[in-house]
Amino acid sequence: MEVKLKPALRLELTGEYTVKRILKPITYVLAAIYFLVDALFMAVAMPISRWLARHFEFKRLRAWIKSLPPYPSLALFSVPVIILEPIKPVAAYLVATGQFVCGVAAFVGCELLKLVLVERLFHLTRDKLMRIPAFAWGYGKFTEMRAWLQATEAWRAIRAMSRAAKDYVARVRTSLAGSFSKLVTSRD
Numbered sequence: 001m002e003v004k005l006k007p008a009l010r011l012e013l014t015g016e017y018t019v020k021r022i023l024k025p026i027t028y029v030l031a032a033i034y035f036l037v038d039a040l041f042m043a044v045a046m047p048i049s050r051w052l053a054r055h056f057e058f059k060r061l062r063a064w065i066k067s068l069p070p071y072p073s074l075a076l077f078s079v080p081v082i083i084l085e086p087i088k089p090v091a092a093y094l095v096a097t098g099q100f101v102c103g104v105a106a107f108v109g110c111e112l113l114k115l116v117l118v119e120r121l122f123h124l125t126r127d128k129l130m131r132i133p134a135f136a137w138g139y140g141k142f143t144e145m146r147a148w149l150q151a152t153e154a155w156r157a158i159r160a161m162s163r164a165a166k167d168y169v170a171r172v173r174t175s176l177a178g179s180f181s182k183l184v185t186s187r188d
Helices: 002-055 059-067 070-084 087-096 100-129 133-151 153-187
Strands: none
Touching: 002 100, 059 100, 070 100, 087 100, 100 133, 133 153
């Protein structure tokens, strides 16, 4: 009787192990895609956030946000995510019903707005948020995952292509600006 239970138990454990072994790379790929898309959006959101910080001084609002204790800071930090995250299924619905441009615009616009707001709020409340043990632990795991992703060869290749594209756009922009200034000067 004991001999019959062991093989069945082993089969079950082996089956579980096989499922985990199959799902593990899929999970890593999905996580990498998520972080990659997030990083691409952050590459756009960070300059917007810095521009807003330079051009719009909300001194009273900033002072109020900085005066909040840790848990109200966490609640405020969560508001953009809670409000703007449900837009993703709506955007997917719009795309699925043939309203591709509206769906993509809703997704991109809301994702950028969410990231800009979250980045600004995190910048203002980081020290207080890190006093919350669960948040500090989650942020530590997030930074570990981001560091792992940035250490991958795929990430380095994408960063190299991104830099090359950025350099190309800068060269084209400079060339066009020079051509435009020559055109304006020649008309005078």
